[in-house]
């Protein structure tokens with residue numbers, strides 16, 4: 001069982017030596033009898049039991065964890081099963097992780113994490129979480145923190161900066177439809193890097209942080225993918241997928257399965273490795289990349305090489321990645337906790353743009369992970385052919401996983417494809433894949449048209465709703481200047497902590 005990192009550290013999201021939190025004693029292993037007991041439970045019940053095993057009762061009591069799990073995974077998910085596993089083709093299953101309020105798997109972490117976060121904060125301070133995003137994280141963070149109530153809500157706020165021209169129309173509408181007191185998003189006339197850099201600069205300026213502490217009793221914080229509290233909730237759905245397959249008689253407990261995961265920052269894949277550590281018989285964790293395949297290359301060669309590798313936009317943008325922030329967690333894991341090695345390798349990456357894993361560890365990595373990548377053409381062709389065969393529409397990230405699973409999985413056991421987003425989020429690419437003619441102009445019309453060609457999954461209600469309502473609302477767009485962004489921080493603090501009811 002872990003102790004929660006000291007709340008102040010949790011709030012900062014980062015350990016001081018820039019390392020990532022890794023649970024000290026690993027994840028608790030759970031015995032077969034207990035897993036079997038979980039098979040008969042609902043998702044929030046499974047979540048409560050597993051959270052209790054991982055979080056020390058002095059940090060969050062069992063009763064509180066249960067309340068939080070039921071709050072996180074209830075009617076805000078459009079599927080009663082929360083993370084349903086559906087048969088796709090042959091031995092392939094999809095776990096639908098997009099039924100949450102913002103239609104990506106990030107909701108699993110972010111509907112729960114804000115509650116744990118608020119619970120563990122020391123009293124007497126306000127917390128403003130700053131997020132830079134170019135994708136699905138922004139809307140998930142806004143939704144999760146926006147759902148806090150009462151005192152938690154009055155002292156925990158979130159401000160998201162996104163590149164005004166660097167997110168899709170749908171993503172922008174999802175973020176800007178949030179107008180609830182303690183959570184807001186601001187467009188910046190620059191790129192993601194500028195947003196990220198500016199936030200880092202704010203954390204580093206003691207003049208600013210001191211001023212916010214004295215004037216408003218407010219501490220700045222982060223909620224990015226490197227915060228460990230985001231990984232634990234993801235371990236739950238990987239476990240749940242296995243339990244569902246047992247419950248439905250596809251496998252018996254103890255039989256192996258493979259999981260195939262569209263991989264960007266490696267958080268989802270890392271969580272599958274942790275589920276395995278807890279005793280879920282996952283045989284292979286298969287990491288799937290698109291043509292930005294630095295992770296796939298790393299797993300296959302042991303070399304992480306940023307040199308001469310520009311980021312090329314793709315139709316699966318959530319896995320367009322060069323520096324994968326959870327990778328160091330994984331290296332820590334395969335090196336049995338060699339934090340010195342992890343530090344050296346990262347230093348090497350910083351200064352020389354590449355590193356090579358020592359030879360014996362490359363073997364260790366390949367024991368844990370398989371990896372492959374998928375071209376744009378193959379991705380769209382997979383969406384098309386699965387639709388033609390089954391009527392089911394996969395999103396482009398799920399399709400990347402499908403292509404890689406087709407190539408690398410040997411068919412000797414079931415494979416669960418992690419379906420990380422609803423297809424509606426990536427409508428233009430899906431139209432291209434399905435070769436649909438006469439595409440409607442307005443986004444709502446587009447979603448309706450897609451829904452009418454798909455036999456599944458269901459259209460996403462919240463997505464449709466935010467498109468319908470969001471279009472008419474404006475949002476703040478600010479210049480790419482440090483002082484202007486600081487101004488937004490101050491006005492959010494004034495709005496959030498001094499006014500919110």
Ligand SMILES: *Cc1c(COP(=O)(O)O)cnc(C)c1O
Pocket residue numbers: 104105106135136137225262263264265266267268269318319397420421
């Ligand atoms: C964030 C995201 C990913 C990548 O997940 P990681 O945990 O960063 O590997 C994949 N698909 C979708 C739709 C996402 O939003």
